[in-house]
Amino acid sequence: MTSAGTSLSRSPSHVWSRVRGLLLAVALLIIAGLTLALLRTGEAYGRLDPRSADRNGSRAVAELLKAREVSVRTATTLDEVTAAAGPDTTVLVTAPDLLSAGQQTALRSMTDTSGGRTVLLAPDTFSLDVLVPGVTAAQPTTVATTQPGCDLPEARRAGAVSLGGERYETTTSASADSCYFRGGLPTLIRVGNPAGGDTVLLGAADLLFNEHLADEGNASLALQLLGSRSHLVWYLPSLADPSAVDDPDGGQGVEGESDFVGLIPSGWLWGTLQLALAAVLAAIWRARRLGPLVPERLPVAIRASETAEGRARLYFRADARDRAAAVLRSAARLRLAPLVGVPSREAHSPDALLPALSSRRIADSDDLRDLLFGPSPTGDAELVLLADRLDALEREVRTS
Helix, strand or coil, X not given: CHHHHHHHHCCHHHXXXXXXXXXXXXXXXXXXXXXXXXXXXXXXXXXXCCCCCCCCCCHHHHHHHHHCCCEEEEECCHHHHHHHCCCCEEEEECCHHHCCHHHHHHHHHHHHHHCCEEEEECCCHHHHHHXXXXXXXXXXXXXXXXXXXXXCHHHHHHCCEEEEEEEEEECCCCCXXXXXXXXXXXXXXXXXXXXXXXXXXXCCCHHHCCCCCCCCCHHHHHHHHHCCCCEEEEECCCCCCHHHHCCCCCCCCCCCHHHHHHHCCHHHHHHHHHHHHHHHHHHHHHCCCCCCCCCXXXXXXXXXXXXXXXXXXXXXXXXXXXXXXXHHHHHHXXXXXXXXXXXXXXXXXXXXHHHHHHHHCCCCCCCHHHHHHCCCCCCHHHHHXXXXXXXXXXXXXXXX
């Protein structure tokens, strides 16, 4: 019988019914992995990369610039940027906030002497202190269609574009062109340089994305800002850049805890704080709450005599005659009170209980106080005698 049952339990249909769920889950994981791999083939270059055809890439604007005979060169190190800089070159810095203090100083020196154009995408105050002194970043805003609101030729020709993000304020009397105002502050600023070039600050990079390039006047503004010179150096800062490690100014490089925090954009820090606050609120919301006790049916019924015997054994083991006597007297008072017309809430009051009992007793009324409210017994024999006397008192009151 056992061998037959074993053979039946291991039949092919039984094995299939047990493993088909696991095989289905594995198949779904494989299909999902292949699908994600196919969907992400265009994202190999990353955000704002001129070689990426993904929606957050910038291949479209790069191809349009090449069609206008503007050479586009991708650079990932600061040495490549400084070597290619010149009066006929535009340098686009996609992430100024990722640069260390030493890199920002070198980039500022190149900007002041090259005579070309430098375009900075969404720099915050940390970057502006070094790259563009006299300009500070205000509270950022959302990206939306915005009118030029200025006389800058490039902006007037482009018209409305998708801008927002960082907003800027000029703190010096230096001449600057301010355009595309949001909340009274510009999101595009052009500042002249001593060598004849200029620096352009864009509050957001959305107009350079492939998916937004055809919106409003985004393409026009992007081509004018990036195509004003015959060469464009598209700088994608990287933490692997040797110049970020060998920081000559001892500034905020990629090494050290404070250096790493300095490289994180302020928006990510605020986002992390908000996520931490949300996690704390979720923990408070889902935490265990201590409510009223819920009665639960016991798996077995225990007789009252067994419970009383168990507690008695515990009192005996702990030599707690005082507690045992207190329990016996308290229970006796609670049972006697309704028999003599005393409310239960006054059962433990000698002034209320003793007179009522005295009127119902037949004899031996002088020791009621000592019996119900007296001192604790000093030995086991006295405890047993106390229990017997309490039982006799209750029987007498019931029958009187």
